[in-house]
Amino acid sequence: MTLPLGGCLLSGDKPEPGLYIPQAYSAGPKNPKAAEAALPSLDWWRSFRSRELTEIIEETLKVNLDIAAAVARIVQADANARIGGAALLPTANLNASASHSRSSQSCAGCGGGASEQNNFSVFLTATYEIDFWGKNRAALLALEETAVASRFDREVVALSTVVxxxxxxxxxxxxxxxxRVAHNNYESAQRVLNVIQQRAEAGTASPLEIAQQKSLVATQRATIPPLERTLAQFRNGLAILMARTPEQVRIRGGALNSIAVPRVTPGLPSELLTQRPDIREAEAQLAAANANVANARAQLLPSIALAGAGGYQSALLTTLLRPESAFYTLAAGLVQPIFEGGRLLGNVDLQRGKQDELLQTYRKAVISAFSDVDTALTGIRKAAELEQLQRDVVTESRRAFDISETRLREGTIDLLSVLQTQQTLYTAEDQLVQARLTRFQAVVSLYQALGGGWSPKPAEAMNAR
Structure with missing residues (x-):
C-alpha cells in the first residue's frame, strides 16, 4: 500500500511521499486481532505495576523543564500565527493633532504684520491589501501548521521524558x-575464606589457598564502590528530570523482580502514522513548507492595496466636528514586481528546497518508525529468552557452588574448583540482573516506538462506559 499524506496535505500541488506501508510487522503477529489485543494505554507506565514509578513519572510530567520549554515554544508559535493573521485584516489608525503657528513680524516683503493661526484635526486612516492570490493566507497557513508542529513537538518531548x-x-x-548481589557474593566469599582458614589451622590448607581466596574476596569487595557510584548517578539523573536537586529527591527503589513485565502488542502499521508524534510533527512541518512555497509564488504576482482617510479639520476647536469640517480621501494601488535582482525567484527556489528537505524528513520518520517497532519487538522476544537462559545458568551455578562449598567443608574438593564455581556464580547472578534490565528497557523501547499511549478506539471507549 502506498502512503499518502494525511489531512492538510491532500489538496493542491503537494508532493507525495510514495512510501509503502506493510500489512504487518515482520517481527510482530500477523493476525490483526492478535496485533491489537493489548494496545498501549494512555498511561502506559502504570502497566509496570509500580506505585513509585507511577508517582515519579506523573510528577515529572508536571515539572520537567524540557516539557515546560516545549510549552513555551507553543505559546511563541501561536503568537506568530496571530501576528501573521493580521495581514488578512485591514489596519486602522486614529490620528489627532493640534497646532498653533505665528509668522515672523520682521519678515521683509511678507505683505503685512505678524499673523497667528490654529489647526485642529482628527481623522481615521485605514489600509487593506486584497489577498487576491492567497499570499497572506498561505503565510498564515504556514504559521498555523508550525504551531501545530510545536504541539506535536511537545508530545515528542513528553514521551522522551517519560521514557x-x-x-x-x-x-x-x-x-x-x-x-545486593555484590554484597551477597562478598559475604559468601568471606564465608569460604573462613572455612579455608579453619582448614589451614588444622593443617589441611596452604597459605597459597588462603591468598587465592583473599584475592577473590578483595575482588568482590572492589565491585561495590563502582556500583554505588552508578546508583548515585541514576538517582541524580531522575532528579534532573524532576527539576530538583539530588537532595530533594528520595528514591526508595526496590528490586526488578517486583516489577511486572507488561504485555503490549503493536497494532497495525497503518495506525502508527497517527500515533507517533514525531511523524505528525514532520507532517505539519511539511504542510508549512507547502504553504511557504505557495506564498513565495504569490509574491511574483501583483499586489492590490486600498487606502482611505477621513475625519475633521478646522482652525477652530469649536467648529472641528461640524459637517463642513469633514474630509476624506480614497485611493487604490497596484504593484507588480518587475525587477528584484532575482530575490523573488530565489525565494521560490529556497522554499522549494526546504519543502523537498522536509519531505525527505517525513519519509525518513515513517520508515524509521516501522523499523523502531520491529527492532523493539525483536528486542523484547530475545531479551525474554536471554533472561530465562540466564536464570537457568544461575540455578545451575548456585547448585554447583553449594555442592563445592559443602565438599570444601568436608575436605573432599580442591580450592581451584571452589574458586571456579564462585566466580561462575557471581558472574551469572550479575548478568541475570542485567538481562532483566535489558528486558524492561526493550518493553519501554516498544512503547516509545509506538508513540506512547494510544487513545481507545470508539468501540472500546463505549464499552468502557
Missing part, C-alpha cells in the same frame, strides 16, 4: 539488585 524517567528508574533498581 528516560522509566529507564532511569529501572537502572536504579538494577543497580540496587547488583549491589
Amino acid at each position: 528516560a524517567t522509566a529507564n532511569f528508574y529501572f537502572q536504579v533498581l538494577a543497580a540496587q539488585d547488583r549491589l
Whole structure:
C-alpha cells in the first residue's frame, strides 16, 4: 500500500511521499486481532505495576523543564500565527493633532504684520491589501501548521521524558539488585575464606589457598564502590528530570523482580502514522513548507492595496466636528514586481528546497518508525529468552557452588574448583540482573516506538462506559 499524506496535505500541488506501508510487522503477529489485543494505554507506565514509578513519572510530567520549554515554544508559535493573521485584516489608525503657528513680524516683503493661526484635526486612516492570490493566507497557513508542529513537538518531548524517567528508574533498581548481589557474593566469599582458614589451622590448607581466596574476596569487595557510584548517578539523573536537586529527591527503589513485565502488542502499521508524534510533527512541518512555497509564488504576482482617510479639520476647536469640517480621501494601488535582482525567484527556489528537505524528513520518520517497532519487538522476544537462559545458568551455578562449598567443608574438593564455581556464580547472578534490565528497557523501547499511549478506539471507549 502506498502512503499518502494525511489531512492538510491532500489538496493542491503537494508532493507525495510514495512510501509503502506493510500489512504487518515482520517481527510482530500477523493476525490483526492478535496485533491489537493489548494496545498501549494512555498511561502506559502504570502497566509496570509500580506505585513509585507511577508517582515519579506523573510528577515529572508536571515539572520537567524540557516539557515546560516545549510549552513555551507553543505559546511563541501561536503568537506568530496571530501576528501573521493580521495581514488578512485591514489596519486602522486614529490620528489627532493640534497646532498653533505665528509668522515672523520682521519678515521683509511678507505683505503685512505678524499673523497667528490654529489647526485642529482628527481623522481615521485605514489600509487593506486584497489577498487576491492567497499570499497572506498561505503565510498564515504556514504559521498555523508550525504551531501545530510545536504541539506535536511537545508530545515528542513528553514521551522522551517519560521514557528516560522509566529507564532511569529501572537502572536504579538494577543497580540496587547488583549491589545486593555484590554484597551477597562478598559475604559468601568471606564465608569460604573462613572455612579455608579453619582448614589451614588444622593443617589441611596452604597459605597459597588462603591468598587465592583473599584475592577473590578483595575482588568482590572492589565491585561495590563502582556500583554505588552508578546508583548515585541514576538517582541524580531522575532528579534532573524532576527539576530538583539530588537532595530533594528520595528514591526508595526496590528490586526488578517486583516489577511486572507488561504485555503490549503493536497494532497495525497503518495506525502508527497517527500515533507517533514525531511523524505528525514532520507532517505539519511539511504542510508549512507547502504553504511557504505557495506564498513565495504569490509574491511574483501583483499586489492590490486600498487606502482611505477621513475625519475633521478646522482652525477652530469649536467648529472641528461640524459637517463642513469633514474630509476624506480614497485611493487604490497596484504593484507588480518587475525587477528584484532575482530575490523573488530565489525565494521560490529556497522554499522549494526546504519543502523537498522536509519531505525527505517525513519519509525518513515513517520508515524509521516501522523499523523502531520491529527492532523493539525483536528486542523484547530475545531479551525474554536471554533472561530465562540466564536464570537457568544461575540455578545451575548456585547448585554447583553449594555442592563445592559443602565438599570444601568436608575436605573432599580442591580450592581451584571452589574458586571456579564462585566466580561462575557471581558472574551469572550479575548478568541475570542485567538481562532483566535489558528486558524492561526493550518493553519501554516498544512503547516509545509506538508513540506512547494510544487513545481507545470508539468501540472500546463505549464499552468502557
